[in-house]
């Protein structure tokens with residue numbers, strides 16, 4: 001008792017001290033904290049391959065830390081006003097704590113496409129990404145700095161003095177920034193040339209820059225109408241003689257990677273049901289992006305990755321708009337986070353968890369929900385129908401939530417979103433179980449289409465949006481900048497099933513198509529292949545990107 005009393009009487013006055021400091025000092029403290037505590041990934045990458053015993057390593061490393069500090073200090077000094085300094089820094093510290101958590105745990109880069117993903121995250125997604133395991137990291141990286149920040153009092157100054165001091169501080173910071181860049185320039189510029197993506201590890205400048213890029217691009221696009229694509233699109237001559245309407249299901253998978261796809265020869269049979277169906281399995285398909293926000297608009301665009309221009313793609317109509325103009329009824333059925341602009345202005349059905357309590361938990365539904373009531377959609381349509389099923393697939397990190405118990409065939413599984421707590425085997429088991437379930441859903445879709453064969457010429461095309469890292473080279477999830485992304489993130493499965501009626505009606509040669517399945521293809525081909533298969537005539541169609549082009553009687 002005496003001791004605690006002693007401590008509290010001695011510490012009491014100390015705790016009541018609220019040091020008065022200037023805004024500039026607070027900004028400097030924050031910048032030092034960012035440089036030293038939040039840039040371990042960047043410094044690791046910058047110093048990779050250097051010897052610890054070499055004095056030049058320390059010189060280079062030291063100059064890098066000064067450069068990082070001065071860069072952030074310079075930016076802060078430009079915007080930080082005394083009256084909002086603590087509030088602004090608080091927001092920045094909290095956001096940085098989240099960013100560093102994902103960067104350190106999953107090897108994530110905060111580039112514009114990653115930020116676009118983050119900004120479009122819905123509640124269900126955010127809930128799955130948040131875990132108790134984050135709390136210690138948040139306490140250290142946000143809690144402690146915030147405690148310090150809110151203990152200090154920021155000095156008031158007259159306007160003239162404040163301006164003079166700020167100008168001086170900016171000049172000094174500028175000089176130190178240029179000086180440190182000068183010291184590291186030769187090595188640093190070489191590094192940047194070879195590993196441009198490294199700049200997205202500079203924290204928090206990375207996510208501030210990326211957020212600004214995304215927001216300016218979005219406002220610019222909001223101001224202009226979508227560019228028309230294929231204004232001349234119409235159904236080809238063969239349509240006048242077709243006895244039955246067509247039902248095409250485009251199943252867009254999520255995070256399924258080619259390496260774990262049973263039909264591709266993976267050591268495990270993760271596609272037992274599709275293996276029993278008469279499908280065309282494409283073994284070498286490259287995704288257009290490493291995240292949904294990039295891949296979805298890109299695969300439905302006419303230009304794809306070959307002449308990639310994100311703004312042009314986002315500002316132009318998609319394959320679905322072209323099909324709609326040609327007279328097809330189009331429907332986007334979504335069990336995920338929307339169509340990313342691909343279906344703007346077209347009919348959308350978002351799976352409603354409240355309608356299917358047996359398939360949904362915590363606002364997330366199993367992909368079986370996509371098939372619920374699909375027969376009514378199909379039969380309601382008088383004519384042709386193109387339905388996109390946007391699956392939840394293998395959406396991570398909670399792979400174990402993507403399948404019902406019956407599909408827990410590979411075990412033990414990783415039953416948490418905190419992948420680092422699991423062994424590699426547990427992660428892969430959960431991931432592969434989710435693939436088994438995708439296999440089941442696709443096979444079930446085919447069985448559904450078989451029932452429709454008498455009424456429709458039916459077909460299914462399945463392709464995943466991007467792959468996934470499951471701990472290879474310390475990487476998890478996806479979203480590594482495309483130029484340096486590993487194959488597991490860019491190679492995806494693609495499967496087609498064409499009914500006999502569809503094959504006959506569109507003059508397709510199955511054995512010729514079979515020969516195409518081992519050739520290298522990409523998301524780039526989707527747009528032109530669908531137009532080709534459905535015999536839509538338009539000037540935007542490019543035959544060389546149509547997988548089926550040589551396999552069709554014309």
Ligand SMILES: [Zn+2]
Pocket residue numbers: 254255291292293465466
């Ligand atoms: Zn995705």
